[in-house]
Amino acid sequence: MRRPRLALVPGEPAGVGPELCVRALQRRWDAEITVIGDRTVLQQAAARLALPLPLPPCGDDSVAGEGSAAVDGLPIGFIDRPNTVGVDPGSPNPRNASAVVEALLSAAQGCIDGRFDGMVTGPVHKATINAGGIAYTGTTELLAGHAGCEVVMMLANDVARVALATTHLPLREVPGRITPAVLARTLRIVDSALRRDFGIAAPVIAVLGLNPHAGEDGLLGQEELETIGPSLERLRAEGLQLVGPLPADTAFLPRKLEGFDAVLAMYHDQGLPVLKYSGFERAVNLTLGLPYPRVAVDHGTALDIAGTGQADPSSLFAAIETCARLAARGRPRRGEAS
Missing domain, CATH: 3.40.718.10 (Isopropylmalate Dehydrogenase)
Structure with missing residues (x-):
């Protein structure tokens, strides 16, 4: 049985989410990870951390396990959802709100379509999304509305x-x-x-x-x-x-x-x-x-330390581990062949 495929969304680009995702990509997981976000923001976060960014080369979007690049033999995919304007860590820009929401919905739709077995999300900044003209009370509510379920x-x-x-x-x-x-x-x-x-x-x-x-x-x-x-x-x-x-x-x-x-x-x-x-x-x-597992970090965007490399990745690591376990358990009941 193959590893479950998980979508990983960094969340607010000016928060700690991108650097946490970079740290997560340094590890081997019991899952195939596809990152959905802005490539440039992730590259900048990796440079600040002095860590490699193991993403497929620029080009067509790729889902892990579907001909994507492999790092240490483990497939990693990437779907680019570029921001509207450049990102300054610690200073969210409402003009990037649509890209944040689009990345979340792309992951959710991929789960519904069967391309992913679950999604893991970093922290978002509700006030910035609302300031960008998008009525938003939380990712939980966003995903419920998208899936049409309670x-x-x-x-x-x-x-x-x-x-x-x-x-x-x-x-x-x-x-x-x-x-x-x-x-x-x-x-x-x-x-x-x-x-x-x-x-x-x-x-x-x-x-x-x-x-x-x-x-x-x-x-x-x-x-x-x-x-x-x-x-x-x-x-x-x-x-x-x-x-x-x-x-x-x-x-x-x-x-x-x-x-x-x-x-x-x-x-x-x-x-x-x-x-x-x-x-x-x-x-x-x-x-x-939801008709798929969604697991998120249990902390906010930590704007005060964004870009400093001080953010603790433990919650994101726990979210990936939890989502992988739930996705592995849930795949058979969704009728997917192993």
């Missing part, structure tokens, strides 16, 4: 897997978005992904409450009694193994996490600070529910 954001490391009922919202909007329909959709997607992608036969999912102390029997809020609790009861009747609603301040105790395969947080900053504190360098961002 998705769930999950962040994971060696300690925990944390999924989100809501993602990039102002905190004041969160309570109104926690509905029975949202909880049912989210938990079904998480349960299915844990079974299918992670090979967990009977996953146990911990569900956090929205309010302090999970509402404390209604004293600190009604959402647990009126919405979250009844929703979990209905889903348990379908066969989902759900624990909660649990107080968020104690659900992440190590002895409790040992009994959970994943945790569902109600909003972005309820669960993710704990996960990042427990192992930021190895954390990755997964988009569950």
Whole structure:
């Protein structure tokens, strides 16, 4: 069976993504990598790092494993998506926003077409993309719209897997978005992904409450009694193994996490600070529910150190490793010949 083919997108060209990708290309992976981005930006990043850039020569776009160049016997492909203007590390330019989004969508379409088995993405700069005239709340939402499916954001490391009922919202909007329909959709997607992608036969999912102390029997809020609790009861009747609603301040105790395969947080900053504190360098961002694996780094563009060579590539390395494992597991179910 051949190695899975992964698309690797650096993300914001003025951030640390290009130099992280250069570092990733110095290693042999259990996957065939095709980079989708701006060749000049990658060449400049490689020069600053004093590292070789093992990409195919200039010319036609190539996908790894389809007649592309090989580095140490491992195929590496490249698809050029040039920026509109030159790049100054640390200073994003809205005029390059369309190239960033086009690279992401090229990778996504390649996954849907079967040219890639999964995609790995570097960090993007949301404000710059919006300043470029593109309405953009996040790559998770972009890929969901492109694929026409409902998705769930999950962040994971060696300690925990944390999924989100809501993602990039102002905190004041969160309570109104926690509905029975949202909880049912989210938990079904998480349960299915844990079974299918992670090979967990009977996953146990911990569900956090929205309010302090999970509402404390209604004293600190009604959402647990009126919405979250009844929703979990209905889903348990379908066969989902759900624990909660649990107080968020104690659900992440190590002895409790040992009994959970994943945790569902109600909003972005309820669960993710704990996960990042427990192992930021190895954390990755997964988009569950897509017809292909997508794994991203769990950090931002780090504009303050872009171009200095100081960026830690651990999260990108973990993202590639994770995506390769998920893609290898998922290929047979998509009907692809080995």
